Amino acid sequence: MKFFEQVAAAATRNCSMVCVGLDPDMGKLPEAVKASGKAFFDFNKAIVDATKGLVCCYKPQAAFYAGADRDGELRDTISYIHENAPGVPVILDVKRGDIGSTAAQYAKEAFERYGADAVTVNPYMGLDAVKPFLDYDEKGVIILCRTSNPHSGDLQNLVSGGKALYEHVAELVRDQWNWNGNAALVVGATYPAELAKLRKMCPELPFLVPGVGAQGGSVSEVVKNGATPGWGNLMINSSRGIIFAGSGDDFAEAASRAARKLRDEINSCRA
């Protein structure tokens, strides 16, 4: 099944637009987990077991595993999700971008070495940087458009021909890069007006929306500006707000409560 069909099926089954970001950070892990030789995996396993009925997808951020030299635990986490939360797909958040032959190696890394179902990609280098990912037609390719960080406007807001750079990216993805129907956009929750504009421009593209919770984006604004009828075209990511909701022995239950609360808040905004 194609990635976005998987997302829609999981979202429908769990009545959820929630994507849980699996971004372990040794300094923030509960004491009970820290001592383990595979602390990131053990932590993720507990989070997945506690939240798998409440989400439409998971999104591990590769940087946390890379910085901690724990690539094996990233691979094991993705395998664990596939085996123990069947039907819930995994986005590997890598934001890669490089020229053709090199991008092909990164696609191989994400989809074959790690077994991810989707990947985030940076559009700055143009089509060459994105095509090797898009060519995996069963996989999702989620392209940075308007990102949630404070300085995202440094380049993304530059206006050319009456349209901001991020709008040019959205048009490229919508009109030229989506030949396999497997492309989507990253649009930050922290910029609701831009989210509304992009949804109007691209009513059918799925959006991955980070930035609610710790980064301050409003859930109701995201739903109002980004949701469309049905399930699967909006994935609202929360990482720290869910996985670090508790820090004691009951951290998994706290994560489950936080995921349920976010899911229900989203659904009540839709109603």
Next chain:
Amino acid sequence: MKFFEQVAAAATRNCSMVCVGLDPDMGKLPEAVKASGKAFFDFNKAIVDATKGLVCCYKPQAAFYAGADRDGELRDTISYIHENAPGVPVILDVKRGDIGSTAAQYAKEAFERYGADAVTVNPYMGLDAVKPFLDYDEKGVIILCRTSNPHSGDLQNLVSGGKALYEHVAELVRDQWNWNGNAALVVGATYPAELAKLRKMCPELPFLVPGVGAQGGSVSEVVKNGATPGWGNLMINSSRGIIFAGSGDDFAEAASRAARKLRDEINSCRA
């Protein structure tokens, strides 16, 4: 010693602007090396031994190691260069770009886990994505500006306020992001007019120039448009043209000859 001082010292000592790209690809490795359990490392070791007196820096492309699940050989290659080609710095070509806390993890990956002396970074997300790298003031941070690939103009050539996107990137780096004096630009050899324009805009920034050799960029155009007096502000990368110059048992000698030829060609264009 700061990265760009290291480059200048190595360039002066070896009379060379050549950067050798260490991009091993199992399908292209000589038969004699392929059989080894650490084929990438053995290949790189032979290339480094044969070229270390002819270069100003090395640039392993992380994607090749990531795609082949050979991260350990990347780390060992960088250590080998530091021990056996002392004073020749290493750029880890990763083109990362992510928000603050995540970029900090990628900086840790490049500079601490792998021990690289410099890194390539993507500017699309703005200052947040670059600052955690720039904060390592001894390390070099080489920011994608005008890349060498065919579709690089998809976004980079969009004109805003009379200037192309890549010119805005150059201005940001020159005027705002270089507070530690450790920033530089990636400018492709395949776009000589843009290279000339950027050199005029940024006479003092070091440029890393990929795209000669297999990608078709002209050495004489690069030197004419990109070089300034002295050593260290131009690093001309060749990967396949050097490391795969030969495919037999004498591959290292062939690489040495190709590196010397490129070095001498560059120097004769400067004269």
